[in-house]
Amino acid sequence: MRALREARCFLAIGFHYAAEVPTAMNALEKRSVSALASVYAMRMLGLFMVLPVFMLLGKDLQGATPALLGLAIGAYGLSQALLQIPFGMLSDRVGRKRMIYIGLILFAIGSLLAASTDSIYVVIAGRVLQGSGAIASVLMALLSDLTREEERTKAMATVGMSIGLSFSVSLVLGPLIGSHFGLSGIFYATGALSLVALVIVHRVVPTPHQQRASADTQPAREMLGRVLSEGRLLRLDFGIFSLHLVLTSLFLVFPTVLEDKLGLASSSHWWFYLTVMVTSFFAMIPFIIIGEKKRQMKAILCGAIALLTAAAGALSNLRHSLLFAWIVLFFFFMAFNLLEASLPSLISKEAPAASKGTAMGVYSTSQFLGAFIGGSLGGMMLESIGVSGVVGLMVAVLLIWLLVALTMPTPGYTTSFMVQLQQAVSGRFDDVDASLRELPGVRDVVIVEEASTAYLKIDRQEFDEGRLAELAFVRQGNSL
Structure with a gap:
């Protein structure tokens, strides 16, 4: 999730450095960045399209229960978390593009497996297989190989914005495709996107003459202990874990509330999400600017967590008003987008010198673990307690995160x-x-x-x- 990001993993970096890097990319760099950004976006689009409709369409699968549906939603996060860093390190030995090919093929096979079945257990296996194509760190390493150091920040920001855009688009396309072609149609579309990405990597992305280890983009074993012992980084890792746990849990309950309690047909969910995502994105931008320019990131961070907590708590009172549901989701995603954009920037600032790649690797692993726990534990809470159990889980995790954020030192601005x-x-x-x-x-x-x-x-x-x-x-x- 990520998503988001790996979900908008570099968006705030783009805001922060846009005015600081006056150089221009050459033609090869522009081609490389645009191609890799599109690969990133298509992969994320495929993963996210299922989120807003899975609880509605997946209930017809054989053996489906709320707990198993939740596990299916979050299952990809477990394999992503386990394989993210190993994939990056393997690419140093066997080559970047080869590992990307392997990852995209695994992603396509997992998508086709999930599309071709009516069993919840096979769908879960397909989601795990999707996640096993953990190529995010490899894509960033290849980006490092194909861009000069002075262009790296702009390249990362471009990729980050493409991920953010893909998440927003997925919330629109998912309900549209699902209403016409069902759950299998979404998974077939996901498989097709991964094959298109495979062609782009083969035909458009240049093959680097040499692989260059970059501390900014690649994890390193010798840096891992230093990163894991840094309290500031661990607080941020817990933050992204909590954020994606809450995001996954949201989609266990919100689509059903929209359809069953508020009477909004699933085929119409797309416009609801579209208006929320567009307005909430623009609403959070001023706070990003204030936090960076006025050096008020701790206050902005804590305020966003508090707003997210309030919006999560309000999810238990959406039974009567579609307008109220829209307002709650607007504030939820305004806070979510703000946190999703701010946390990678803070990781970059707090990471020790020459450890950014390792710090981002641990951060990404925490993010995917959050998605897995949010889906699996949230699904169990939904089955045993109901919507109130899922909302209680979300609020409890966010309150712990708020306490952690309030007690952390003021972030550095390096x-x-x-x-x-x-x-x-x-x-x-x-x-x-x-x-x-x-x-x-x-x-x-x-x-x-x-x-x-x-x-x-x-x-x-x-x-x-x-x-x-x-x-x-x-x-x-x-x-x-």
Whole structure:
């Protein structure tokens, strides 16, 4: 989920850096970024289209119970969580595009398996197989291979916005396709999208001449302990876990309430979701800007969690008014979109130097685990207690997250900055480290000796990039 994101995983980064990176992508980079963004979007679109209709259409499957339907919704999250980092590391050995081919083929097979059955158990197996094509980290690694460091942030923002758009579109297309072709039609469409993505990777995405390990995009085993011991990051990981647990739980109850309690036919759900998603997206943008520009991210974060908690609690009182249901969902997704956009930016700021890729890998794993737990545990609560049980689960998790957020330190306002070093500095890395730490605005330095690269954490309000030109060990024209 993600979704979202891996759901809008880099949206806030796009806002934050749009005015800071004046360079332009070359033709190869534009082609690579647009192609990979479309692959990302089609994969997410396929995963998300089933969300707004599965509880309505899946109840006709053989053996279906609320608990099993919930498990089917969240099942992909378990295999995604388990395989996300291994897929990325395997791509270092066997090649990026080969692992992407394997992932998309697994995704297509899982989609076709779920489409060709009327058994809930086979659908669950298909969803697990869909999730086993865990190629998000591989796509980001390939993006790293095909773009220059100074264009990386814009590339990530483009991919992130395509994911956000795909989620919004999925809430419209899912009910439309489902009303005409049923649940199997959605899964067949999902399989077709994965095959189209396969063709794009093969025919449009260039094959890199060499694979380059990037601490900004790829997890590394040696960084894992440092990331898992950092309390600030763990709080954010719990945040994305909670956010996607709540999102998955929402779709266990909301579509049924719309149809059974409020009388809105499933074929008309698309316009309800469309108006909510468009308005809530634009409503959250000013808060992103205020949080970044005024350095009020903790206040914005806590306020959004509180709003999400209130909206989740209001889900138990939607029986009489479609307008009230629209307002509740509007505030839910305004808060959700804001948090989905803010959390990756905070991970980027809080990750130790040279550990962003590992931090994002743990973050993504937490996100998918949240989707799995939200579906499976939420489904059990729905079966044993009813809608109030699912709403109680959502509110309880959000209240814990709010407490965690209120007690966390104010986030830092640093960002990653990479500096290429002259080959001649070999053996003098301690002096290089000390010189870089003396620059105003530099908060942390990690030097990767074999790559002649220094990763800095900097405060852009204090850092003067021009000072790097005064350092003899810096390779000019190659810093980010």
